Amino acid sequence: MKAVGYTRSLAISEENALEDIEVDKPTATGRDLLIKISAIAVNPVDCKIRQRVEPEGQPKILGWDAVGEVVETGSDVTAFNVGDRVYYAGDLTRQGTNAQYQAVDERIVAKAPSSLTDSEAAALPLTSITAYELLFDHLEIKQQSEKSDEVILVVGAAGGVGSIMLQLLKVLTGATVIATASRDKTKAWVSSLGADFVIDHSQPMAEQIRALNIGPVTHVASLTNTGENIETFVEVMKPKGKLALIDDPEHVDISKLKQKSLSLHWEFMFTRSMFKTDDMIEQQKLLSHVADLVDENKIKTTVGRHLGKINAANLIAAHKELEAGTAVGKLVLEGF
Numbered sequence: 458m459k460a461v462g463y464t465r466s467l468a469i470s471e472e473n474a475l476e477d478i479e480v481d482k483p484t485a486t487g488r489d490l491l492i493k494i495s496a497i498a499v500n501p502v503d504c505k506i507r508q509r510v511e512p513e514g515q516p517k518i519l520g521w522d523a524v525g526e527v528v529e530t531g532s533d534v535t536a537f538n539v540g541d542r543v544y545y546a547g548d549l550t551r552q553g554t555n556a557q558y559q560a561v562d563e564r565i566v567a568k569a570p571s572s573l574t575d576s577e578a579a580a581l582p583l584t585s586i587t588a589y590e591l592l593f594d595h596l597e598i599k600q601q602s603e604k605s606d607e608v609i610l611v612v613g614a615a616g617g618v619g620s621i622m623l624q625l626l627k628v629l630t631g632a633t634v635i636a637t638a639s640r641d642k643t644k645a646w647v648s649s650l651g652a653d654f655v656i657d658h659s660q661p662m663a664e665q666i667r668a669l670n671i672g673p674v675t676h677v678a679s680l681t682n683t684g685e686n687i688e689t690f691v692e693v694m695k696p697k698g699k700l701a702l703i704d705d706p707e708h709v710d711i712s713k714l715k716q717k718s719l720s721l722h723w724e725f726m727f728t729r730s731m732f733k734t735d736d737m738i739e740q741q742k743l744l745s746h747v748a749d750l751v752d753e754n755k756i757k758t759t760v761g762r763h764l765g766k767i768n769a770a771n772l773i774a775a776h777k778e779l780e781a782g783t784a785v786g787k788l789v790l791e792g793f
Contacts, residue, residue: 761786
């Protein structure tokens with residue numbers, strides 16, 4: 458089958474950083490589904506793995522977002538049938554979605570939103586799982602229709618995770634949402650997705666938050682630059698507030714959280730699949746919930762740009778855009 462992978466960890470500017478390759482088609486056993494992939498999205502984790510992980514013995518295939526059709530089921534599969542159209546983010550310990558076929562555990566797969574095209578649906582799984590787990594598992598934001606006293610600061614809100622997080626907050630919670638963005642384009646984007654207030658993270662944030670006159674921040678979703686912003690978070694947060702992050706800061710001085718008894722949570726959406734946790738099927742449930750919200754026209758896809766077919770040249774372009782930090786919404790590719 459066709460795939461895109463790499464045999465050496467190289468900078469994206471290097472020749473052969475990603476290559477078009479041919480590999481054996483996997484088979485479905487146990488609880489696995491064999492998916493014929495139709496569309497994918499690209500995420501910062503793809504770049505991180507390419508930069509940090511040297512392949513061992515065979516090319517490494519990246520990609521952790523896909524929409525496709527079930528073409529084969531393992532003997533223990535109970536929730537899906539051949540022909541089902543599904544979406545999922547996959548498993549970091551297995552080969553990725555940048556291939557014509559992929560084997561994936563049914564517990565992290567759900568039926569794709571019927572109202573979206575394949576490329577539109579492919580933009581959603583990884584970021585939806587990350588945002589949903591961060592908000593409701595870690596920060597324990599209340600799901601309710603009436604207005605609450607919760608105030609959440611979402612830092613780096615215009616990216617892939619932020620773009621779905623803002624919508625989940627607007628539709629499922631009563632929290633007041635402060636989003637950060639630094640360009641006119643990204644400010645308009647986060648406003649359109651449901652932010653109540655928008656501040657500029659390239660300027661001192663504490664002063665801007667105080668000027669809103671809405672009281673202290675109860676929750677922080679830090680999606681980027683956590684290490685640089687930790688003191689600001691402590692300053693603006695209410696005692697016993699909750700801070701969750703997804704990035705990889707080299708150093709975070711957690712002693713700064715002590716006086717206010719602030720709690721720190723790290724969201725890593727691959728934990729459930731990597732360790733086969735007892736609640737692994739929660740990812741199937743939340744993806745099904747997101748699909749329902751989409752089909753009910755309550756949230757929308759977060760596609761930023763469609764980059765064409767799934768091949769090495771287009772994936773290299775996607776990696777370059779992500780590494781430059783210029784992407785707004787999700788980058789998607791479709792077909793081989």
